[in-house]
Amino acid sequence: MPFATFTEDLRLGHERIDGQHAALFEAVNQLHEALRLGSSRHELAGILAFLRTYTVEHFQTEETFMRDTDYPGVVAHTAEHDDLVRQVKELEEKHAAGSMTLSLTVMAFLKDWLEHHIREVDRRLVTHLNTR
Numbered sequence: 001m002p003f004a005t006f007t008e009d010l011r012l013g014h015e016r017i018d019g020q021h022a023a024l025f026e027a028v029n030q031l032h033e034a035l036r037l038g039s040s041r042h043e044l045a046g047i048l049a050f051l052r053t054y055t056v057e058h059f060q061t062e063e064t065f066m067r068d069t070d071y072p073g074v075v076a077h078t079a080e081h082d083d084l085v086r087q088v089k090e091l092e093e094k095h096a097a098g099s100m101t102l103s104l105t106v107m108a109f110l111k112d113w114l115e116h117h118i119r120e121v122d123r124r125l126v127t128h129l130n131t132r
Ligand SMILES: [Fe+2]
Pocket: 059, 062, 077, 081, 117, 121, 122
């Protein structure tokens, strides 16, 4: 069973956003699997970089939708995005410097953050997008 399952309740009813969320879960699972298989620091760094890049791309997609539709929650929503990107960059730096080991705690943090953000924050955005 995969580490992070993109369950039906995480599907918000917006094709583009749902598709990107599913891909994010896949990237999290890829990182988890690499960790489980004892991949090298170099390999893990590559997957982590991909996860960060894809996350930024996804956040930009949502932020464009927010701006284009005058979404009233844009500031708070974008702040949550910025906060995660900052934390992932910090993880990446510490991992690269060897001062942190990627662990199940880190994986659980990523998974929980995503699930919570999708259920609460992204859901409000999709409701807004779909009622226009
Ligand atoms: Fe979001």
